[in-house]
Amino acid sequence: MTKLFLTSLVIGTLSVAAAADANAWTRSATASGPRGTSSVTATGGCANGSCTRNVTRTGPAGNTYTRSGTVSR
Numbered sequence: 001m002t003k004l005f006l007t008s009l010v011i012g013t014l015s016v017a018a019a020a021d022a023n024a025w026t027r028s029a030t031a032s033g034p035r036g037t038s039s040v041t042a043t044g045g046c047a048n049g050s051c052t053r054n055v056t057r058t059g060p061a062g063n064t065y066t067r068s069g070t071v072s073r
Contacts (some may be wrong), residue, residue: 025043035061051064055067
């Protein structure tokens with residue numbers, strides 16, 4: 001289940017990155033420890049005076065936490 005989720009997450013991130021504008025960015029990381037593997041993927045971008053960021057974290061037990069934010073001037 002976790003591998004399916006991570007695979008879907010990577011495919012989704014690549015799809016977003018391919019369709020995004022030049023001001024978009026993507027970061028990801030994976031860490032392994034005694035309890036298992038955790039991962040984080042963050043995407044964001046700016047356009048027309050507004051910047052957005054989306055972060056998804058997955059813990060070793062498969063729990064997922066998502067946070068989104070937007071800043072406008």
